[in-house]
Amino acid sequence: MVAHLPVLTIMIPLFAGLFMPLLGRLNRAIVWPLAVGALGFATFGSIHMLVDVATTGEAIHYSFGGWALPTGIGYRVDLLNGMVLAMIAGAGLLTSIWMLRPAQKEIPDEGRTSYYAVFLLCCAGFLGITITADIFNLYVFLEIASITSYVLIAMGGRRQALYAGYSYLIVGSIGATFILLGIGHLYMRTGSLGMADILSQFQADTSLYTLSDVRTAFAFFTVGLAIKMALFPLHGWQPSAYTYAPSPSSLFIASTSTKVSAYAFYRICFGVFGLAFLTDGLPEIRQIVLVMSSAAIVLGPLIAIRQGDLKRLLAYSSVGQIGYIMLGVVLLNVDGLTGGIIHFWNHAAAKGSLFCVAGALVFRTGSSRVSDLAGMGRRAPWTSAVLTVAGCSMVGVPMTAGFLSKWYLAAGALEADYVFVVPVLIASSVFTAIYVWRVLQLVWFAPKDVEPAVTSEVPWSMRIPALALGAACLVFGLTPWSVDLARSAAVALGVGS
């Protein structure tokens, strides 16, 4: 069965999502354990595969229907996507545990079973995007994930959530269509949909890189994925979507969705077009992405400072964080990529914990106003501690996860002679520090006369995932293995150091 782990990791959550409407009809109590169990299995599977890949040093391949790869569809797990898989599955598991109580509160009774099912399908979609070795299969799972995300967002209690979901749908569909166009252009040129096959064709004949359709394909992939990952000028859908979504949705989507798209971009760059496309084929694209991601890195946190709504604040901060991940691709050296790759995990952990806190705030007060955080430190010390740690990680305080990504990105930037990236990173840290500090000050040092809106600590089912995510921020920041993994992954991508 271990040989089938790649497919089982995707299929078990998917199956659970399919069965849920049936089983939920019989007994509503089974829904939550089923979700947790399925995602627990997915987490186990993805970590198992990651360990496997890391110890053997070889990617796992799986082909469906027994067809050889370009003919049929296949899966491929290497270090990079093994990490992303583990991240998604882990975030999914923690979210599913966490959402027990908030879902009861925020999702109407009769829709809750469906909500869980949609959530599981969304997880399966994200996992499928990450693991696949076929670009069209990527599109299919992208759509599963997108459709479910739209609805997960629109399930927020307020009417703004509906409009946010709708905007995301429209913009996301344009993005998906662009990706589809990119796939079409690639298919036209190579006649194949298997990533490895396309890559080998490009490697065999680098003159393909100068063809206009190949370039157009890349441009459309970039724009399409940039929309999906909310890279700076195309991030318009994101703030409202995160703000008005129900807490479990925003927790899961914020900690995984944009990063999955970013990962897809990594995969397109390194697994489909090949490194040489970025270095020799169309180096200008690096400049463009560099500008976009730098702008994101600075402006995201800058805009976040002014926000009065915690979720919106976090959304803008995500805009900045995705810039870090994209920066890794631009730098194209081991250090830079290491920084970009560990940021997948680091950001998932930090953003996840922050959205746990935001969810706790919503759970206790019904809204996510920053001002309602005042005095939370006294009443909900655990949650506040998580907030503090994750906030520090966002800033990049040493010994937290966020520090390492920035450190490696800066190292990569100097190596690639993009010196100006360093001040950009610093500026972003400063802006981040400002909003984080603003929040922390409210939490711990509110004026005496303020009566805390958060009256008590959240239930354990919400506290444990939050603590786990907060602890992850510290563990990733203190232990070398995540960096080692990321570095091996970066080396495996074939960049020169």
Place this chain on the structure above:
Amino acid sequence: MLDVLSHLWSHYHYVFYILLMLIGLYAVLAKGNLVKKVIGLNVLQTAVFLFYISIGRKAGGTAPVLWEGKPETVPYENPLPHVLMLTAIVVGVSITAVALALIIRIKRGYGTIEEGEILALDEADARGES
């Protein structure tokens, strides 16, 4: 100039798919009515289908259904784009359905499906809260 024209002529399928796609894209971007956007989205998607099917064309080909006694000179069309587009059509209708469901809820919540009015209402809400 002549080059350009002859190029366009020889690729006129592609020119038309671009045209259709732009019509759709324009509708999605410029129209304020939520349903109109969905209509635009449909046009946009079908334009992409056209692109794919054009890729798999073989001049003088026949449908990719196996045929005993097929003359050698008649090739089968490339079946793969067809398969891909079947999937894409399904995805398209799913998105349309979800979008419509959202629009229905939006109408119920806001009383309008015009983007401008919705945003105005949102802003009024925001002012009311602060």
Place this chain on the structure above:
Amino acid sequence: MTVLEIIATVVIALGALVMLAGAAGVVRFPDFYSRLHAAGKADTLGQGLILLGLAIPIGLSLISFKIALIILFIFIFNPTATHALARGAWTLGLKPWEKHQGEPRTDDEDDDHGEEDHA
């Protein structure tokens, strides 16, 4: 060309002619109801004829059975659809144009108000 093919050619030509005439009618007639006449039946007949023309040279086979089936469906569905259209117009309160009432409605561009006029 065999005799059957000649007959088929004539039938198809007739059908095409009828269809074109129907299309012209849709454009030329002054109001909805009269357009309905042109569209509803010229089309039905034209289609029937063309399909018949297609089937004639083949003789009896699965193909001609399918063509027959299509013709049958057209002859059932088309008038029903035409009736439905007419009924829809009637329910909306669309008034038929009459020769002695004066000029037909102008095709005003501003269709925003077009429908309310009839409602």
Place this chain on the structure above:
Amino acid sequence: MRTEKSPVIRYVALRAVPFIQLYALYVLGHGEDGPGGGFQGGVIFASSFVLMALVYGYGTGRKGAPEKITDILAPAGCVLYAGIGLICLLMGGAFLEYGRLAGEGASEAAKHSAHHFGLIGIEAGVMITVTASMITLFFEMARDAHVDHGQDDDDGEDDDA
């Protein structure tokens, strides 16, 4: 939605329904020999229920395809599809490797028919899901639209004049 009043439409639509359904199944059954397959068949099958609902009203239409059944069938089709994949996997092959349905080391001919049955199975799965989903989609969309003429419900067209 009240019932269509015109007997013409009512009569024709009612007689058309079985033909549409049979045609849908025909499309499914001949997907291997010509155009068609589970998806197309499913959509056409669903449209017969749509026609019923259009002509005979929401309630009558829904009676033909009750909520309970479509709700179960929609995932069941997917489960059938994925289940076939899993069975292949349990038989020792890869996911969706239909040849394995014939068992390990089966003859070429047996594998061939296994492929055939695998295909029929998944096409049926697709059709079930598509039919049920499309019916669900339509009836959920149309739910409040089908109120009586007289009632001026709040979901309706607003004063956009």
Place this chain on the structure above:
Amino acid sequence: MGFVVAWIMLAVLWLGLSGFTDPVHLVFGAVSVTLVSALSHRHLTGGGSVGRGMARLLRLALYMPWLLWQIAAANLDVMLRIFGVREIDPCVVRFKPDLESDFGRVTLANSITLTPGTVTVDITDDGEYIIHALTREAADAVLTRVMEAKARSVEGGSDA
């Protein structure tokens, strides 16, 4: 009984459509036909007696040539009017045919619609036909009730 008739009709249709006679297709066809008959044989036979249904179909087949002739003739007329050779003079007429079954009403209505120059606009609850005619002559032709008589003969009695 209705089930069997529906089954046979649908089976014929299936064979005509399919044209395959190998076991797999036949079995699938049988299953499909059975399924559809089970689901909606009532729709097909309308709950009436089977024998009369058959008779009606037969009579309908006889009625067809006449109708086709009518259609062809009247089409010419409309074409001439389309191209402006003759004037049009639309009008609306109402009349109440004396028909007993839906089948008859439908036959008549569709015949009227198919015959160029007239369209059945509405059938009111009490069975009154509202007809839009392109010309006075066409309207008059309807009012002569030749067609109604033909339809009644096809109908051959009420449903009940």
Place this chain on the structure above:
Amino acid sequence: MILAFDLLASGPSVSIGICLLGVLGILATRRMPNVREGVSLTTAVVNFGLVLWMYGRFQAGETLGSTLLEIVPGLEIGFRVDALGILFALVASGLWILNTLYSIGYMRAHEEPRQTRFYSCFAIAIAACMGAAFSSNLFSMFAFYELLTICTYPLVIHAQTDTARAGAKRYVTYLLGASLCFLLPAMFLIWQASGAVPSLQFAEGGLLASSTASGFTLGLAFLLAVAGLAKCGVMPLHSWLPAAMVAPTPVSALLHAVAVVKMGVFGVCRIVFHVFGVDLLGRLGVADVLLYAACFTIVVGSLVALVQDNLKRRLAYSTISQLSYILLGVALLAPAAGVGGVAHIGFHAVSKITLFFAAGAIYVAAHKTKVSELDGIGRRMPITMAAFTIGALSMIGLPPTAGIVSKWWLVRGAVEVEQWPVLAVLLISTLLNAGYFLPIVWRAFFRPSPEGTPSGLKEAPLPCVIALSGTALLTLLCFFYPDLFVDLAAEVAGYEGGRP
């Protein structure tokens, strides 16, 4: 993760561990104030004992230290005991005892709220100091430096009034902002410049001594590093210090004398001696920038102090100016001046803490904060004011107090490298120091009390008095037995000449 359990090797870790254990103890006993303060005090004493023990081992020539954990190669949390570190650790841990003692009296007298938070943050702060002191590399030091900023924030904002919030905001903005904007990139540049295998390990003679990086990069790195260490209060990055005066007095003492500002200058010393190395800085010539800034700060700081009426503010500006002595000594790049600068860490600490204790005692006992209100107070609070006088003398640099020792070394260094303007600055500042301290003493002892002074006015609570007499005594002792600090400083600065 490498955890070493060898007590000898992991002395510094144990020291930090003790402090953190203390935090836990304080949190655990939060419902019992007496026990809590006992825990606090015990921790301080035990910690000081451990530091002393380490000092002994160090003097015996043993190398203590270990790598606690290696995050990634080159970035690690590691410790090592060396002269500079042990000096700073001795100062911090020793004064912490007295400071704790004093806090107990002060906080009780004021019936301050949130005392548990206060004591735990206090303990964390000292843990951070220990960590920074024994850090074996720049990264660890940076980490503990940040930790110190963060854990002193609750102390500064303690009152949570609007003024406190504003002051705390300025405090954290300056310190965190500077270290994020300057120190972090500096550290990064140093890492990059340190060679083929990047490292941040401190080294005798300078980590970068053999660096091949361009002069511009190194110079930039140095300036950024110094600017990043804004805790040293050099102008123009000083204004957080007076702002932080809103904190309770023990905190001010901690900030000014024990932990925070000392951490800043300690960091500069580290940068100068163990990262860049005197030789390299001499070649680069960038230390002059620091030198001028220090001179400027000394003079201007004193001038500003002169016009302050609020006693604590006056002391704050005095701190600003005094810290620059240390920087001056370091930046002169002369061994003798280096000895003076480094030794001044200790001497200034004991003197300044005395002054703050005194100021706090006056506030506790008489609720007076202004210099102009201190008329005749010396007669009512003789011990306090005597201690104050000793501290003031040390600040000015008059015998028999500690201040003269370091000043003497500074002068020697300046003469050695023939920096005459520096001598002038030292002279002027001495005069100015006298100008703003002596009037207080004069007022306290020789002006009559104003009318209406409550007759019950007497000394502050006993713990306060003990603490401040202790520090005053230390100030005196340091004059007579300066060797403890001076020897260590000489080792740090590489001074090999004879004693004065």
Place this chain on the structure above:
Amino acid sequence: MHDVHLLALIAVLIGVLVVLPRAIRGPTLLDRILAVNVIGTKTIVLLALIGFLRVEHTIAEGAAADDYSRAGFFLDIALAYALINFIATIAVLRYIEIRAGRAKAREGGGA
């Protein structure tokens, strides 16, 4: 026959083209729907014609002259069109009717 079918096809397409302005300009909603319906029904014939043209093309390339079975694929689709187009037309009209009914009810209620 090929040419005849091609000409017929072009004629039908022109028919569609002629009707197109009605679909765009109306003037009334019903005119548009009428035009759409006309286009839809014409499509059925179009498909059948295309099917035959395809077959004839392959005959020209050397396929058996009586092998019209592949036209059946197109006819299948045409049949589906006939059904679908009917349903769509009915749907549009039903909805128009409902809307009109609502408008009437509102007027009645409002007045």
Place this chain on the structure above:
Amino acid sequence: MTLLTLLLLVGLAVAAVRVRDLLAATAILGAYSLMMAVLWCQMNALDVAFTEAAVGAGISTVLMLSALLRVGAKEGRRGSHILRHPLMTMQELATTMRRNEARRSAWGSALVCLLVGAALLYGTIDMPRVGDAESPANTHTKVAEHYITKSHDEVGPANIVTSVLGDYRGYDTMGETCVIFTAALCVLLLLRQTGTARRRDED
């Protein structure tokens, strides 16, 4: 012939986008789909034609009509706001831009469309001609060629599209089935509610 169909398609697309009565626009979209399906037939993509007809003209239209009944069928004259988003951070800007929004959004969208169009046109420069049997897509021995030459032996059905859909790329099809189920589930989640949820909406 194909060209004529394409022209018709463009005409219908323009009509669908321009017509202000959404009911009519939906109907025209249905006709557009039908015409698209005709085009697929011309291009020998039978299965696609079948699906397009069934979905585009059938279900899609009916769904849209049902939705229209519930939301009203008139399009307003105000413009879109999608392109405003990059500046959405500044609320003030948004309010000033409210004036002339229709015209502004039209120009902005036209600009974006032109950009996209230019990129796509650029992409066609090196494309193989349509119908080129020698193009990479049509000659890949492991993909297109494999399906055509080997599917009968390996899978069986005469319809190669079915073989590819159900077997070679069966996993995609499973994903597709899940998509449609997901859509149904999502619509259920959004629309099948009891009174409480509805009331919440209307607040």
